[in-house]
Amino acid sequence: MKKLINDPADVVSEALLGMAAAHPELRIDHENKIVYRADAPVQGKVALVSGGGSGHEPLHGGFVGPGMLDAACAGEVFTSPVPDQVMAATRGVDGGAGVLHIVKNYTGDVMNFEMAAELAAAETGVEVEAVITDDDVAVQDSLYTAGRRGVGITVAVEKIAGAAADEGRDLAGVAEVARRVNANGRSMGMALTSCIVPAAGHPTFDLPDDQIEIGIGIHGEPGRRRVPAAPAREVAEMLVEPILADLDFTGGDGVLAFVNGMGGTPLLELYLMYNEVAAILAKSGVTVARSLVGPYITSLEMAGCSVTLLKLDDELLRLWDAPVRTPGMRWGV
Amino acid sequence: MKKLINDPADVVSEALLGMAAAHPELRIDHENKIVYRADAPVQGKVALVSGGGSGHEPLHGGFVGPGMLDAACAGEVFTSPVPDQVMAATRGVDGGAGVLHIVKNYTGDVMNFEMAAELAAAETGVEVEAVITDDDVAVQDSLYTAGRRGVGITVAVEKIAGAAADEGRDLAGVAEVARRVNANGRSMGMALTSCIVPAAGHPTFDLPDDQIEIGIGIHGEPGRRRVPAAPAREVAEMLVEPILADLDFTGGDGVLAFVNGMGGTPLLELYLMYNEVAAILAKSGVTVARSLVGPYITSLEMAGCSVTLLKLDDELLRLWDAPVRTPGMRWGV
Structure with a gap:
């Protein structure tokens, strides 16, 4: 294996250091491996949080910024982020209008985002809705998924739901748009x-x-x-x-x-x-x-x-x- | 060899068809393999033409548009564009203020752009200046180059010279900025x-x-x-x-x-x-x-x-x- 890395265990954390150095318009919580837009939380706007295993870049961290995500949680390579991480991101972006979780349909991701939503709601009362992407027509179930896998449409969901949130829609409205994109x-x-x-x-x-x-x-x-x-x-x-x-x-x-x-x-x-x-x-x-x-x-x-x-x-x-x-x-x- | 291609001989022409389909803001001369910004020539603006062998995308065709190149000539993969192609591009973008050629320092490219400049000047009187990029410190001469090779700085030359042309500078002024970028x-x-x-x-x-x-x-x-x-x-x-x-x-x-x-x-x-x-x-x-x-x-x-x-x-x-x-x-x- 030849790769531009140091220790395989440090790939994600070192890439996030590089991202922070290259993009002052982002703020990165290195301990929790969360990429935030620097001005988060944006008061009064529905916030969007996504994330998943690393190795799919620019998804998700590269889609954080005005018009798209408020935060992205980076898991280890091809590994779901953990609930604590997602909970921290959810609290970190909440501007009072609720938080939309955009989750690709993999069993670990769905479970961990769900757990994080419950924890965040219980601890801080933040309202969370989740949209699950499952656009891959290739297989019905797969190695890591019950139902269809979430793949390319996730990019469009993040873009279009981000624009809907920017327009000032409420959480239910942003979630509806996100689900419509996935369904179509x-x-x-x-x-x-x-x-x-x-x-x-x-x-x-x-x-x-x-x-x-x-x-x-x-x-x-x-x-x-x-x-x-x-x-x-x-x-x-x-x-x-x-x-x-x-x-x-x-x-x-x-x-x-x-x-x-x-x-x-x-x-x-x-x-x-x-x-x-x-x-x-x-x-x-x-x-x-x-x-x-x-x-x-x-x-x-x-x-x-x-x-x-x-x-x-x-x-x-x-x-x-x-x-x-x-x-x-x-x-x- | 596994690649997403049809006949190896058609790779560049078919990729240009895809580019034309994906980017209505570009106009592509498929016969001459030239990517133009759709509104070329822009009257009164110094025009920028670059090009070279294909296989370096997004360079150069992906850098055609307002603020950067007016046209890019696509050679076959890793092969210089021919003089006729460069001449056609030079004539196609000339808005009366002259044309800057941005050429990576490879023997074939330099020769063919030079020949095209002479032909274009002789036939239509268009004024052409050339800037040669040679930023690669790795080797003094190389397989395809006398002197240093032109590599990454070409991206910055195209961006910064494009902005200088947009500001209304004359040909000598745009060429000076381009050479300064290469020198630095x-x-x-x-x-x-x-x-x-x-x-x-x-x-x-x-x-x-x-x-x-x-x-x-x-x-x-x-x-x-x-x-x-x-x-x-x-x-x-x-x-x-x-x-x-x-x-x-x-x-x-x-x-x-x-x-x-x-x-x-x-x-x-x-x-x-x-x-x-x-x-x-x-x-x-x-x-x-x-x-x-x-x-x-x-x-x-x-x-x-x-x-x-x-x-x-x-x-x-x-x-x-x-x-x-x-x-x-x-x-x-």
Whole structure:
């Protein structure tokens, strides 16, 4: 294993030190591994807290800032944050209007966020709502999940719910928007290679040189099937068709088409994949209103990509376009 | 070789189709493989043209837009654009105030941009100045270069010269700023793994599992030396010390500290590296005024990173902070 690290046990804490040094607009609680926007809590605004295992950067810490998250809890690599951590973040961002937890559907994450919400409510009376993302059409249950896994749509939930909170909506209103995004979003991913968890020091799985894994999870969890390495246009079909079969994306105000890099795939290839995805959507009568291409929810150095489609309405479109200022996503300011 | 491509011969043209589909704010000449900002030429503004081999994305095509480049010419992977291509771009962006060519110091690039400038001047009378970037302290000459290679500083030259052009400076003034950035910038890179050029289908070089290459170029050109894989803090020293030995970065208005990902390295590791770089700078009495962490000038899927330092003055600082709106770098708008 070759990585740009020191001791594998210190990867997350040292990366957070680097993030603090690079981004004075963030405030980092190193003891609890929480990334806050520097001006948190924002009085009167619904606050958004997310988090999860590290190794998916820029998600979640890179999405902290005006227009998106108020705080993100960093677990160890591919490991849920603990309840105390989430509770501290929840208390730290509460500006009196309640806190929304955005949680990817993995058993540990869901349990720990739930426990933290109960503890926070009991101790300080802060009102917490949770939205669980579960957009991955690849598998019904998986290694770490009962039900579908939460993947790419989480980026859009954080962006759009963040904009809704900025508009002054109340907790129920922000939660409703977040759930609508999740309900209207579907994803599927694939891998060309494995990732290597620093503490393990070896690839999470073996994938022969002539095979790819379709329906992979973001922690290297098995997908639907392994197939021989295929041209990009066939890979695009294998990802987009199950998504289109799962939800009707035609009509309305078009879709957000998001081609995400898993970490080790060059941007050149992601744009090439986007071209294939756009061609399939055009052929299928799906209108693209917005696009996003790049590594936004990654799996360390895994090579591969995922496709997320989000069916937009005029409100979601407007909230997507609203200003955002975070290390990983920024526009309008 | 597993990649998200179709025919290796079509990688660049298909990626440009994807870019066009994803970014309506760009206009792409697919025949000549030129990425233009959609509103080019901008009358009365000095225009900036850059380009080079593909495989370094987001450089250069991802840096086209207001506040940065007017056009970028995409060569085949790791191959210079041809003179006709550069000439077409030069004519396509000329708004009457002249055109600045920003060229990384590789023999083929320098020659082809020069030829294009002469052809464009002869045919249309457009005034062209060129700035050559050569910030890589690793080697004096290299496989593709007489003199130092142009690497990370190119990102800062494109950003800062773009802001100077936006301010209405004339061609000589924009060229002066661009040369000042290059003169005040130094870089050095390293690799953990090779990259794979699609047309070759195999790794550009072999690097044993227990070795890293210090001073690597952005096309996999040999660096200074191979050393045993080392902790991030030692790698940071091997990159930063030659930079600090080459130019005095203390005093003034501080530096831009830029930790760049080569393509295959997770953001988590880049932030960890930034922490090490920042610690060395603090110890060396170098003040960090701005930072940039991420994959901005890559080498396909090569794992590794580079460090670039740019000594700022108050003018360069102001121009760095000026609004920019491109796919790969965006703030203030």
